[in-house]
Amino acid sequence: MGMLNGLLYFLIILIQTSIAVEGVGVEEYVDEWWQNRESEARAKALDAYHPEPFSVVDHLNRKVHTAFAEMEGNKTNNRRELRHKKRGPCLATNPIDWCWRCDPNWAKTRKKLVDCVIGFGRKTIGGKKGKFYTVTDASDNDLVNPKPGTLRYAVTRDEPLWIIFARSMVIKLNEELIVTSYKTIDGRGHQVHIAYGGQITVQFVEHVIIHSLHIHDQKRGEGGMIRSSVKHYGMRTFSDGDGINIFGSTNIWVDHVSMSNCMDGLIDVIQSSTAITISNSHFTEHDEVMLFGAHDEYSEDKIMQITLAFNHFGKGLKQRMPRGRYGFFHVVNNDYTHWLMYAVGGNQNPTIISQGNRFKAPPVTNPKHNASEVTKREFTEESIWKDWLWKSENDLLLNHAFFIQSGPKKYTLPYSRKDLIQPKHGNYVHQITRYAGTLPCKENKPC
Ligand SMILES: *[C@@H]1O[C@H](CO)[C@@H](O)[C@H](O)[C@H]1NC(C)=O
Ligand SMILES: *[C@@H]1O[C@H](CO)[C@@H](O)[C@H](O)[C@H]1NC(C)=O
Numbered sequence: 001m002g003m004l005n006g007l008l009y010f011l012i013i014l015i016q017t018s019i020a021v022e023g024v025g026v027e028e029y030v031d032e033w034w035q036n037r038e039s040e041a042r043a044k045a046l047d048a049y050h051p052e053p054f055s056v057v058d059h060l061n062r063k064v065h066t067a068f069a070e071m072e073g074n075k076t077n078n079r080r081e082l083r084h085k086k087r088g089p090c091l092a093t094n095p096i097d098w099c100w101r102c103d104p105n106w107a108k109t110r111k112k113l114v115d116c117v118i119g120f121g122r123k124t125i126g127g128k129k130g131k132f133y134t135v136t137d138a139s140d141n142d143l144v145n146p147k148p149g150t151l152r153y154a155v156t157r158d159e160p161l162w163i164i165f166a167r168s169m170v171i172k173l174n175e176e177l178i179v180t181s182y183k184t185i186d187g188r189g190h191q192v193h194i195a196y197g198g199q200i201t202v203q204f205v206e207h208v209i210i211h212s213l214h215i216h217d218q219k220r221g222e223g224g225m226i227r228s229s230v231k232h233y234g235m236r237t238f239s240d241g242d243g244i245n246i247f248g249s250t251n252i253w254v255d256h257v258s259m260s261n262c263m264d265g266l267i268d269v270i271q272s273s274t275a276i277t278i279s280n281s282h283f284t285e286h287d288e289v290m291l292f293g294a295h296d297e298y299s300e301d302k303i304m305q306i307t308l309a310f311n312h313f314g315k316g317l318k319q320r321m322p323r324g325r326y327g328f329f330h331v332v333n334n335d336y337t338h339w340l341m342y343a344v345g346g347n348q349n350p351t352i353i354s355q356g357n358r359f360k361a362p363p364v365t366n367p368k369h370n371a372s373e374v375t376k377r378e379f380t381e382e383s384i385w386k387d388w389l390w391k392s393e394n395d396l397l398l399n400h401a402f403f404i405q406s407g408p409k410k411y412t413l414p415y416s417r418k419d420l421i422q423p424k425h426g427n428y429v430h431q432i433t434r435y436a437g438t439l440p441c442k443e444n445k446p447c
Helices: 002-018 032-048 053-084 095-100 110-115 151-155 299-303 426-432
Strands: 131-135 161-165 169-171 183-186 192-195 200-203 206-211 214-216 224-229 232-236 244-247 250-255 258-260 267-270 274-279 282-284 286-288 290-292 305-309 317-319 323-325 328-332 344-347 351-355 358-360 375-377 390-393 396-398
Touching: 032 206, 032 232, 032 250, 032 274, 053 095, 053 305, 053 328, 053 351, 095 110, 110 161, 110 183, 110 206, 131 151, 151 161, 151 183, 344 351, 358 426, 396 426
Parallel strands: 131 161, 161 183, 169 192, 183 206, 192 214, 200 244, 206 250, 214 258, 244 267, 250 274, 258 282, 267 290, 274 305, 286 317, 290 323, 305 328, 323 344, 328 351, 344 375, 351 390, 358 396
Antiparallel strands: 224 232
16 A cells, blocks of 8 residues: 555656646646635736736836936935934935935834835735744745744745844755745845745745845755645645746735846746836846746736836846746836846747846957847747837947837837836936845944
């Protein structure tokens, strides 16, 4: 009997492994609990899809202009104030940072962060409605019954939680970390590294904020029994070794993370995830940086709407910043200082609205390795991609970088309407992204 059970178990594992898809173990197809979570997630994603994405584009651009006007105005006030109080100047340079970093009480008012998110993830509330939970223990020794005080314990609770850290620490996850809905992982105030271990998996959930973490050197996970909520644990197959894997999830915000050198992607967003903002982050030392949509035949990714704003794509990067399929991608006020192959690309008719970025092409030392083109259409004839909506507006192109646009003529585009605002020009990007990545915030001081 024991042997029969063993054989059965082996067969189940075999079946699960053979239907593995990109990103995560697919226990969900054989497990009722995951099936339920998937169908709930699908309904949430359809609900979060914005029928007029250009209004979200316009809202963000307006916020950038307003923040600049206020920052200029307050500079004069601050100088006057400085003579009296010895409080350092506020270092915010974009609307998200301007919303919270100047408050010396930021550590007592952490949940105000949810008022700051803009772009497609603008409704993300993370753990706002929950209690604070402090991670005190960097270990990850029990994947099924995680020890109280660990990050794995915190992210698998059923109730909303705003997760903070007792001190700076390095968390080496033994396998992927499966995050549940309504969680904020807030590393502000300490230097928290999630590194050398399993990826962060955000699968079939909603309302997750990932803030101020160093995420690097993540490895492929072998899988095994892993807890995915208070009520459920189960067998997982391998995980890719992404930094963050967002799978079938809605209302996600990633801000001020520093990421490098993971096994697969730094951030992969797949399986009709939508309502996502990735901002103020710093990416280095990686080949395939961001994949938005993993499969040519998965047209449900049409509902993907993602904002990539105020990020710095830096040293040692090669390609995919991002590579997108099907969805709507607003790429705005990012600094691209390094790429080896291309910066922004994709296939399957994605919409790419590139505004106010700075693209600095790598020098061409050998004509055979000429990567001056910012864009790349993968595996598609020009007769087809000429209709894809890829637009560059107010981008700053340096070192002979060039962006090949496509799609209908400019005047027919909704964002060229007179009532929509021009994006802040790429000339300002160096300033806007100056504090991309994790921050050295100290309590009782502006950050
Ligand atoms: C900027 O100045 C305005 C008006 O003086 C003030 O209400 C606001 O709080 C200031 N903002 C910051 C972030 O200091
Ligand atoms: C790189 O390629 C572009 C487009 O084909 C071309 O215009 C440019 O002159 C090339 N640069 C060099 C240095 O060969």
